[in-house]
Amino acid sequence: MQSVVVPGLGQPWELRSADVPEVRAGQVLVRVHASGICGTDVWITEGKLSFGVDFPMRLGHEGVGEVVAVGEGVTARSVGDRVGLLTLQSGCGTCAWCRRAEPLDFVTAANCAQPVLTGMNVDGAHADYVAIPADATVPLPDGLPYEHAAPLMCIGYTAWSGLRRANPQPGERIAVSGIGGMGHLAIQYAKASGLTTIAVTGSPEKQELARQLGADIVVATGAELREAGGADILLHTNSSNSAAADALQGVAPRGRVVLMGIGFDTFAVPNMPMIMNSLQLLGSAHNGTRYLVEALRIAAEGKVTPMVETYDKNRAAEAYQRAADGKARFRSVITYA
Ligand SMILES: [Zn+2]
Ligand SMILES: [Zn+2]
Incomplete structure (x- = not known):
């Protein structure tokens, strides 16, 4: 071999x-x-x-x-x-x-x-x-091509685990910041969950893509996210801690911020929005095999395509x-x- x-x-x-x-x-x-x-x-x-x-x-x-x-x-x-x-x-x-x-x-x-x-x-x-x-x-699951299943074994698993970790409730709004390997899946998983899905990306060329992936709203910054009504959950999917701190400005009161992209520097939490809005900050990765199985099933149903x-x-x-x-x-x- x-x-x-x-x-x-x-x-x-x-x-x-x-x-x-x-x-x-x-x-x-x-x-x-x-x-x-x-x-x-x-x-x-x-x-x-x-x-x-x-x-x-x-x-x-x-x-x-x-x-x-x-x-x-x-x-x-x-x-x-x-x-x-x-x-x-x-x-x-x-x-x-x-x-x-x-x-x-x-x-x-x-x-x-x-x-x-x-x-x-x-x-x-x-x-x-x-x-x-x-x-x-x-x-x-049947019907899921191998080349689509492969990325779900790590980044897709991580994206879905993070969404589940935030324990979304009916009617909540979910923002995904960072439209890359994990983020393009997180948008699709959020949409598949029936939640209003907001993409946060500073890259103009990714804004149209985010819409095609299912985002209902696309914004460039945390300030724009706040102006657009905010999000109850922020899934931060890449390793840019500064982008996460910026997007956090648009998280609604009592919202949850989930960090999922491994990075090597320090996440500096803006103190005022964190405390005044009583936010929760969560780290998340592969949170248990049951979430991987769920992530694969949702993709096999055609709701998520890497x-x-x-x-x-x-x-x-x-x-x-x-x-x-x-x-x-x-x-x-x-x-x-
Ligand atoms: Zn990996
Ligand atoms: Zn051991």
């Missing part, structure tokens, strides 16, 4: 030959059909994030494909099943965090002493085949560069098989 390898820090991705992994007890062997390139993949390649793993490494935590073999003891998955791969395969099971029996979510990934993370500290999905515990897969650029595995280096340069509209997805 072939897999995409990051040869060393900051080096271009390469397609290399590899052995098909052995499928052990409790695992399934998945023939990967599509694997999205997440911002995290870029940061690991560039050395901004590290999970203590040496290069060369095989990234990829937005993998989807077909089960082609099952290991001993596996009953929940069968050959031929279409599945997606979870980022967090398991906690270590023995640390203080794991003894609390917490769910397989991002908080466990961040707090377990030795979490097993697909495409981070174990081989990921940028490959023809990957072996993974059956419990770390979710069934893909915009992707697909690249055959032979063009993996090009796909990576588009993602690294922030030019992908809106996700680079590598296709296999």
